Amino acid sequence: MVTAQHRKIDYKRELETASKGMIMIHDPKLLIKLIVRMIVSKVMIKHAGMILYEPDKDAYILSISRGETGFKVPAGFARFSKNHSIIKLFTEKEYRALTINKNAILVQDLNRLIWQESVLNNKNGNQQLLHDVGEQMQMFNAVAGVPAYYQDKLLAVLLLGEKHDGFGFDQQELDFFAALASDVAMAIRNAQLFMDLKKEADKNHDLFIRTMVVLSQAIEVKDKYTHGHTKRVTDIAVLVARQMALNESADFEEEFYENLYIASMLHDIGKIGVPEEVLNKNGTLTKEEYQIVQLHPRHGVEILSPLSELKESLDGVKYHHERYDGKGYPEGLSGEGIPIIAAIISVADAFDAMITDRSYRPGMTKAQAVEEVKRNAGTQFHPVPVKALVELYEKGRL
C-alpha cells in the first residue's frame, strides 16, 4: 500500500507541475493531446478523453480520446448538445445533487443511484437519465466522468478509462482529477481564445493586403499600357530581393519583403492623377506632358499619406524613379542615398517595361533587356539588385 500511495503522490506532483506550463501552449489540439497522453501514462489508465464546451458551437465536443484501446466513438457522437444525458447530469441542479458528493460520476455507482432514485425518491426521470449516462459511459469505455467548472459553468468533463491495476478511483484521486480537469479546461479555453484572436489578426492582415491589391489594380483600369505590369514588377522585385539575400549582398528582415511587396504593388498609384490623354498618348510626350508624368511618385505618396506608418513602402513609391547617378526624380538622390527598396523596384520596373510590347515599339527579349539593365548598372541602376537580376536570369527564374 505504501508503494501505491507513493506512486499516487508522484503522478499528482508530476501532473500538477505539467499543468502549470499548459497556458503557455496556444494550440488547443496539441494541448489536449499532451494532457490526455500524460494522464494516460502517469495515472496508468487505459485511456482518457475530454468533452469540452465550445462557445461558438454552443455545444460540447469530445476533443480527443487516446490510449491503449481508445474510446469507441461512433460517427456523429463526438458532439454533445446541452440536452445530452452526461451534460445534463453535470449542469442541471436536480441531477448535480447526485454527483456532488464525489466530484464525479462513477459507472460502478450508477446502479446504486438508480435504485435510490426508484425506491427512495421515486423519480422516473432521474432513473432514465442515469440509465442513459450508463449506456454512454459504456460506449466510451469510461469508468469515471469528472466535471470541470469555471464560475459555476460546466467547461469540460474528463472521461477516465479503467486503471491497468484494476483498482477503482478513490475519493482523493477524484478530487485531484476535478482540480486538474478544471485547470486543463481553462488552459484549453485559453488556447482556443488565442487561436480565435490569431485568426482574426491574420484575417485582418489578409484583408489589408488584398485591399492593397485592389488599390494597385485600380490604376491599371486607367492605364492601358500597364496591364499586368504592376503584378509582374512586384513578382520580379520580390525575386530580386530574395536573390540579394541568397547571394549575401543584403540581409533583409522578413518584414522588408512585405514592405517591398506593398511598395511594388503601389509604385505607380500616383499615375491616377495623370490625365488619361497623357497617360495613354501614342507617341512621344511633350516637355510639359513629361513633367506631369514625373509628378506621379510624389502624387503616389500623397494618395497614400493616410498610411504613413508604412514608411518603408512609401519610400519605395516615392523614389522608384531616382537614378544611381543622381539624375533621376523627384529628388535627385544618388547612390546609397536611395532607399534600397526603391532601387530594387527601379530595376524590376525598367526590366518589365523593356520586355513589354508598346503600341509604338515591340518589347525586347529577356536576354536583350538583361543586357540593357547590366549596361546601365552604376549609372541608372544600383549595381546590387542588377547583379541579382542577372543571376535570376541565368538560373532561368525570370
Next chain:
Amino acid sequence: MVTAQHRKIDYKRELETASKGMIMIHDPKLLIKLIVRMIVSKVMIKHAGMILYEPDKDAYILSISRGETGFKVPAGFARFSKNHSIIKLFTEKEYRALTINKNAILVQDLNRLIWQESVLNNKNGNQQLLHDVGEQMQMFNAVAGVPAYYQDKLLAVLLLGEKHDGFGFDQQELDFFAALASDVAMAIRNAQLFMDLKKEADKNHDLFIRTMVVLSQAIEVKDKYTHGHTKRVTDIAVLVARQMALNESADFEEEFYENLYIASMLHDIGKIGVPEEVLNKNGTLTKEEYQIVQLHPRHGVEILSPLSELKESLDGVKYHHERYDGKGYPEGLSGEGIPIIAAIISVADAFDAMITDRSYRPGMTKAQAVEEVKRNAGTQFHPVPVKALVELYEKGRL
C-alpha cells in the same frame, strides 16, 4: 500557533483557488492589480509588488506595487535591466546558488550571506552584489523576493513587504509563494500575449480600413465633381442607419455599420472605369455616355472582387442606384428586394448630390433637398431611410 497555522492554510487555499481563474483575465494591468491586492489582503502583509519580464523591452518591469505604504519607487527605477543586482541574483548560476535553498531571498539573511561570502568563499563580487540587493530591497521596502521561473527562465520576482504581525516568512510559506509567483507570472505573460495579439488584430483592421479610405479617395482624384462627396455620403449614410436604429425602424448588428461605412466609401469606385471626358463633361450626357456611367456599380463590384467576403458591402456598391419602384439600375430590383445597405446609400448619395454646387447648376439648400427626397420616398427611395434623414434634419444633425 494553531490559529496562525489555520490562517496560513486558509489564505493558501484562497489564493490557489483565485489563481486558477487568472488565465481568464486578459488585461495584464487588471490582473496584476487583482493579484497584488489579493496577496496583500489575504496574507496580511503591508504591501507587495512584482517585477515582470517583458520580452519586447527585453527588461524587467516593476509592474505594480500596492498596499498600505507602497514601495518607494524613484522615477526611472521601475525598469530593471538584466544586469540589475536583483535580476542577476536570480538568473546567474553563480548567484542562484545563494538563494536556491530557500526558493527566495530574505533581507534578514543578507548579512549572513555577505559574511559567508567574505569569510568562507572570499568572493568580493558576490559580496558587492548582495550588498546592492540589500539596498534595493530596502528602497522597495521589501523583506523578501521570490523568483518565478518558466522553463528555467526568470519570468518574475514577487516582492513581499513586512507582515502585519511582524513575524517573518517561514520556508513553507516561501515555497508556496514560489509556486504562486510562477502561476501569476505565467498568467500575466499569457495576458500580455493576448494584448499583443489583440493589438495586432486591431492594427491590421485599422490598416485595412485606412487602405479602404485611400482606395475611396483614389476615385476623387479623377472626378472633379465628387470632391469630398464620398466622405460626406459616408457620414450621412452612417447617421441615417443609426437614426433608423434609434427610431426602431431597424435593428442592425454592430457589424452592419462597418459594412455600410465601407460600402459608402467605395460606392463610386467603379467610376474609375469611366473615361474622364465623360466623368467631367460640362452639360448633359448623350444616351451612350449615360449608358457608360450606368456601368459603374457593376464595375465597382468587379474591381472589389478580391474582397468578395465583404458581401454586404459589395451589395451596397452594386445596388446603390436601384430605385424603390424598380426603375433603377443595374438590375431593376424593387422594394424590399433592394438590400437595405444600398437603399441607405442611395438616399445619402442623392441628398449630398442635391446640396452640392455643380458647374452647370447651384446646389439646393438642405431644406429643399430634404423636401425633394421626401417627395420621392416610395418611388425613388426606400421610405424608411428617408424618414430617418428627415428626422436627422429636424434635429439639426445634418
